[in-house]
Amino acid sequence: MTTLSVVIPAYNEEDGIEAIVDRVLAIEPQLAEVGVAGLECIVVDDGSSDRTAEIVAGYGERVRLIRQQNRGYGGALKTGFGAATGELIGFLDADSTYPPEYFPKMCQVAMDGADIVIGSRMAGEHSEMPLVRRVGNTIFASLLSLVSGVRISDSASGQRVLRRSVLPMIYPLPNTLDFTPAMSTRALHEHLNIVEVPIPYKERSGRSKLSVVRDGLRFFKSIVWTALTYNPVRIFGGIGLVMLLMALMIVGVQLFGSLVVGSLSWSFPQLFGALVLAVAGVTAYTTGTTFSYVVALFHTRPIRQGLFGPYGNGRKIEKHYWWLGLLAILGGIGVYVASVVFDLTNPALAASWFAPVLSALMVLTGVQLMSAWSLARVLAELSRRDAEMEADLNWTYVPAAHPVHTDVVAQQI
Known part of the structure; x- marks a missing residue:
């Protein structure tokens, strides 16, 4: 009782x-x-x-x-x-x-x-x-x-x-x-x-x-x-998404204002703030996904992981980090080359600082994404290593029932 x-x-x-x-x-x-x-x-x-x-x-x-x-x-x-x-x-x-x-x-x-x-x-x-x-x-x-x-x-x-x-x-x-x-x-x-x-x-x-x-x-x-200590990406990811939404709102307000006045007019300080928020948002989100793999190594029972984790389920965006990062790096380089070609870095221009800054932030964001992708892959391998070792140790080979040649078949025990 x-x-x-x-x-x-x-x-x-x-x-x-x-x-x-x-x-x-x-x-x-x-x-x-x-x-x-x-x-x-x-x-x-x-x-x-x-x-x-x-x-x-x-x-x-x-x-x-x-x-x-x-x-x-x-x-x-x-x-x-x-x-x-x-x-x-x-x-x-x-x-x-x-x-x-x-x-x-x-x-x-x-x-x-x-x-x-x-x-x-x-x-x-x-x-x-x-x-x-x-x-x-x-x-x-x-x-x-x-x-x-x-x-x-x-x-x-x-x-x-x-x-x-x-x-x-x-x-x-x-x-x-x-x-x-x-x-x-x-x-x-x-x-x-x-x-x-x-x-x-x-x-x-x-x-x-x-x-x-x-x-x-x-x-x-x-x-x-x-x-x-259980699911860092929910907190870091939430913070990152809020920052990204704030960046989009700033850009949206700028575009709406331009449509109202009938000409494209940007407030560079506000646009720079949107860029910083966007970069910080990406950094926060990728930090959260990386921490999730680190946390997984300290739990004896599987917790929610990304595509690289056990069974390949969870957040699928992580598998795209590498090409998103490469695209951001190439885009940043392209922006800088274009700014040099069109002389947008000329101190005589009112916004001569903007193109180089945009280029630098894009490159740094790309490096962050590719680093997060690489680290997630490594940590995912470590998190499932014990399970794969156990599977390998429980795998044995037994002869076929009526072998014609010297072939064998594998059997899980």
């Missing part, structure tokens, strides 16, 4: 720890109704200086008390996870903002096949979350959905149920308050089955330990840097 361990991290929570522990212990009959045979309640006292540990100790054997030096929110949770004995591990805050009464429903979802069940405060149930934090959570959830390609409504919820077996796939995790967004980011990129269950949320009485600005920036960095 399935058992549940509920971990409660606590730091100076003497005013609220008794209420939340009582509520957790009270759900045991409801857990039994959904097939959860046992409940283990673990309180991790993270270096409290008040009576938190004393109050929890009063529950005796009904609650496991773990005391440690202050490691932070995530550090307390990881301590609890390490001590838990249940097949399912749940956790929630000690300030009664999250409803433990929803654990039975969340466990039922986990037993139906979910790897991680998130109690979503943003999915329709009554929530007392302040407007500033609600907006922040919406931004972080949107960012996580963007970098992972999977829609999620609450990336930082502090009430979850997960299978013990998924811990090796989502570790390492930080010791700080960005523990939950980092968990969400890793879980989505590990392609775990995540299900959100709407839960009500009650605002904490008294002062919150969460700093909107400081911890908001920490959440943002945690999501972005964790995503970069």
Whole structure:
């Protein structure tokens, strides 16, 4: 039978720890109704200086008390996870903002096949979350959905149920308050089955330990840097595409203005800005695709790669880098030759600098594309070398059933 361990991290929570522990212990009959045979309640006292540990100790054997030096929110949770004995591990805050009464429903979802069940405060149930934090959570959830390609409504919820077996796939995790967004980011990129269950949320009485600005920036960095360790091209590529679109918009505005006045008139500073944005966009995108191959070498399971990666699927644009780069180099050389032939570099001209600059940027872009193509090819070979070695080692030769000559046929074993 399935058992549940509920971990409660606590730091100076003497005013609220008794209420939340009582509520957790009270759900045991409801857990039994959904097939959860046992409940283990673990309180991790993270270096409290008040009576938190004393109050929890009063529950005796009904609650496991773990005391440690202050490691932070995530550090307390990881301590609890390490001590838990249940097949399912749940956790929630000690300030009664999250409803433990929803654990039975969340466990039922986990037993139906979910790897991680998130109690979503943003999915329709009554929530007392302040407007500033609600907006922040919406931004972080949107960012996580963007970098992972999977829609999620609450990336930082502090009430979850997960299978013990998924811990090796989502570790390492930080010791700080960005523990939950980092968990969400890793879980989505590990392609775990995540299900959100709407839960009500009650605002904490008294002062919150969460700093909107400081911890908001920490959440943002945690999501972005964790995503970069899995799929860099989604972030770098997104930045590169935005730059390319901005360059196209600048050129488009220039062309539209020329059509309105009836003559071709260019603003060279704006056109130069468009060129710089275009080059920076190409650089960012190719950097992302290259990083994707580097990241693949550090993952034991295949992640999404380009055309040169395993099975030859993924982003097909990478196979075109070499000729696009060669075309850009030749185009840059052609622009410079034309500028010399037509004397466009004459200092007497108002825009004498433009043609040489355009030529240089085109050549540099071409070199970037060809370098990215070469590096992607090499890294792709390295990433699939182990698989090809394994295939070669498992390949043997057996004689044909009725050989006429000395031919043999190959057989995979």
